Each structure stands twice: as C-alpha cells, then as structure tokens.
Amino acid sequence: MFKGSNVALVTPFKNGKLDEDTYIKLIHFHIKNGTNGLVPAGTTGESPTLSHDEHEKVIELCVKESSGKIPVFAGTGSNSTEEAISLTTHAEKIGANGALIVTPYYNKPTQEGLYQHYKAINDKCGIPILIYNIPGRSVIDMSVETMARLYELKNIIGVKDATGDLNRVNKTLEKLGENFLQLTGNDDNAFEFNKRGGNGAISVTANIAPKLCSDFQKFSLSKNSDENKKAENLNKILQPLHHAMFVESNPSPVKYAAKILELCNDDVRLPLVKVTDSTKEIVKKALHSAKLI
Numbered sequence: 001m002f003k004g005s006n007v008a009l010v011t012p013f014k015n016g017k018l019d020e021d022t023y024i025k026l027i028h029f030h031i032k033n034g035t036n037g038l039v040p041a042g043t044t045g046e047s048p049t050l051s052h053d054e055h056e057k058v059i060e061l062c063v064k065e066s067s068g069k070i071p072v073f074a075g076t077g078s079n080s081t082e083e084a085i086s087l088t089t090h091a092e093k094i095g096a097n098g099a100l101i102v103t104p105y106y107n108k109p110t111q112e113g114l115y116q117h118y119k120a121i122n123d124k125c126g127i128p129i130l131i132y133n134i135p136g137r138s139v140i141d142m143s144v145e146t147m148a149r150l151y152e153l154k155n156i157i158g159v160k161d162a163t164g165d166l167n168r169v170n171k172t173l174e175k176l177g178e179n180f181l182q183l184t185g186n187d188d189n190a191f192e193f194n195k196r197g198g199n200g201a202i203s204v205t206a207n208i209a210p211k212l213c214s215d216f217q218k219f220s221l222s223k224n225s226d227e228n229k230k231a232e233n234l235n236k237i238l239q240p241l242h243h244a245m246f247v248e249s250n251p252s253p254v255k256y257a258a259k260i261l262e263l264c265n266d267d268v269r270l271p272l273v274k275v276t277d278s279t280k281e282i283v284k285k286a287l288h289s290a291k292l293i
Contacts, residue, residue, distance in 0.1 A: 001097065002071050002130075002158075002181065003199045005217040006037035007206040008044035010251050011058055012264035018054055020061060022264045027065040029263065030206075034214035035070065038062055039100055039202050042075035043137065044251045049269040052083075056090055063095045077102030077132060081117050085124045098128035100160060100202070105138035111146045122153045129155045134162035134185060144171050151176050160185045160202050161193075169196040187213075187242040191235040194220045204245050205238060208257045209292060212238060237290055244286035247279045257283050260293060 007030055012019040030038060040062040041047045041055050050058065059074040066072055074096040076087035081104075088099045104117055122129060131150065135141035141163065150156045158181025161168060166189060172182055173196070183200050184193040190201045200221065206213040216238060219231035245254045252268050252275045259266040260283070266274055275283070287293045 001128075002037045002073060002183075003217075004036035004221065005034070005200060005206050005210070005214040006039055006073070006183065006202045007035050007210065007213075008042050008185075008202050008204050009038055009040045009062070010207050010255055010258060010264065011041070011045040011050065013267040013269065014265065016267075016269075018057065019264065020057075023058070023061060024065050026207075026263060027062060030210050031066065031069050033210035035206060035210045036200070036214060036217070037071045037073060038066055039073050039075060042100060042132070042202070043102075043134070044204050044207070044254065045075060046251065046269055046272070047075050047077075049272075055087060059091050059096060060094050063091075071097035073098040073100045073128075073130060075100050075102070075132075077104075079104040079107050081120050084117070085121050088121055088125045088127070088129075092125050092127040096127065098130060098157070099125070100130045100132050102132040102134060103138045103140050103142055105140070108139055111143055114140065114142050115146055115149055118150050118156065119153060122150075122155045125155065127155065128157040130157065130181065130183070131159045132162070132185070133159055136162065136164075144168070144175050147172065147180075148175050151180055157181050158183065158199075161198075162186055164189065166192055166196060169193055169198050173197040187245070188239065190216070191220055191231060194231075204250055204254050205241050207251075207254050208261055208263070208287075209238065209241060209290060212290065240286040240289045244279075244283045247282050248275050253279060253283055256280060257287060260284065260287060 012022040074091040078084040162185030216234040219227040255266040
C-alpha cells in the first residue's frame with residue numbers, strides 16, 4: 001500500500017475560505033488519472049495556515065470522496081505532540097489509511113525528543129504512520145538510527161524523505177530493510193531514489209501532471225528494463241516541471257500552474273503570496289515543455 005505516485009494535495013481557497021467544491025473535483029481528478037494515493041493537509045496543502053477545524057475538514061472530505069478507491073495518508077503532524085495526537089486519532093476515526101507526520105519544527109528536539117514524540121503518537125493510535133523528514137523546513141534531521149528505533153513500534157511503516165540526500169536511501173535500506181517504506185519528497189530525484197531502493201514519491205508535480213507522474217512511477221519501479229527506459233524518458237520530460245514548482249515557495253507555483261490548467265485558482269494564505277511575473281513565465285514554459293498546454 002502507498003507505493004508509486006502519491007499527490008501532496010493542494011488546498012484550494014475561495015474568498016479566503018476552503019473551496020470544498022473545487023477540492024472534491026481535484027480528488028476525483030486524481031482518481032481518474034491514476035494517482036496511487038492522496039496526501040491531504042501537508043506542506044503543499046498549506047497545513048500551517050489551516051485552522052484546526054479546516055485541517056480536520058480537509059482530511060474528512062478526502063476520505064469521503066476517495067471512497068476507498070485509493071489510500072489516503074492524512075497530514076497530521078504538529079510541533080505540539082498533543083495536537084499531533086489529536087489530529088492523528090481524528091484521522092483514524094474517520095477512516096484514513098494512515099498518517100504522514102512531520103518532524104516537530106521550531107522546537108528543535110534532540111533525537112531522543114523525536115523518538116518520544118513519535119512514540120507518544122504511536123501509542124495513542126492504531127493506523128500506519130509515515131515519518132516526514134524535511135530538515136529544510138523543520139531544521140531537525142531525523143537520523144537513520146532514530147528511524148530504526150521507531151520502526152520497532154507497531155505503527156511506524158516508513159518515511160517521506162525530503163532530505164535530498166540520495167545516500168540516505170541506501171543507508172536506510174541497509175539498516176531497516178526493504179519492508180520499510182521509502183518515499184521521496186523531492187520530485188526531481190525520484191528516478192534515482194527509486195533505483196536505489198525507494199518505493200515512490202509524495203509529489204507536488206502530481207497536482208498538475210498526475211498521469212505523467214503515475215506512469216513515471218510505474219515504469220521506474222518496474223523490474224522490466226524497457227519500462228525503466230520509459231521512466232528515464234518521462235523523467236526528462238518532468239524535470240522542467242519539477243524545477244518550476246520550486247522557483248518560489250511551495251505551493252505558490254503549483255497553484256499558479258493549476259490555475260492555468262483550470263483545476264483551481266492560485267489563492268494562497270499569508271504569509272505566502274502569489275508568484276511573480278517572472279515565475280509565471282517559467283511555469284508556463286514548463287507546462288508547454290510537458291505538453292500540458
């Protein structure tokens with residue numbers, strides 16, 4: 001479960017509020033276009049600026065509308081352990097397939113603090129948990145050794161690795177084995193990530209190119225050399241898109257791309273702002289390059 005192309009869903013807004021109708025359409029758009037899993041209320045979903053009620057609503061709608069067709073791993077992390085427990089138990093109660101839990105940001109816990117944070121959540125819930133290791137945003141980098149300790153707990157099943165360090169894939173595989181799920185959080189390194197033993201991605205680009213991303217993942221995870229070659233070709237097509245999505249702070253560029261594709265508008269919540277004119281041109285060029293417009 002939860003291998004391949006999993007979309008880090010954007011959260012559409014309209015007049016400052018959650019745009020439920022558009023959000024529901026996005027969910028069905030992904031089901032139709034081969035996305036393997038849905039990840040609501042993560043970084044790309046602007047979870048830091050969602051109210052607690054909105055956060056829960058976003059997850060509830062995703063679980064309801066996906067109707068078991070594809071798995072939902074809900075973003076339920078927080079730098080408050082109690083809040084992370086609350087969000088995770090709620091996700092479990094409404095039927096999410098698992099939880100994606102970011103390492104606590106700002107607090108700067110030690111490795112022991114990280115262990116105790118995840119252990120406390122693990123002990124209070126009964127759904128699979130993916131560790132979300134993103135030191136570029138959280139400042140803290142969870143070590144492979146700490147992950148190995150956590151993997152001994154009942155609910156910890158893997159990691160979304162947004163370190164950008166490809167050697168980490170090999171180290172994690174060697175230390176924790178092939179059953180420990182490794183998903184990249186960096187679209188641009190997904191091809192090499194999978195070659196080294198990764199299992200897929202939680203993707204920003206999949207918001208706007210779900211079919212390309214799901215095909216790429218299918219072919220890159222195949223044991224067939226001809227399909228691996230197809231993955232290599234798709235990777236070349238996707239690279240300009242991956243780059244364009246991070247010219248400015250995520251999710252502003254991907255929301256602008258989604259606006260061009262008439263998937264949702266490009267509203268983001270402060271302190272994020274809409275992209276500049278120069279970034280708009282980069283995004284348009286990347287969409288043209290991938291033949292999406």
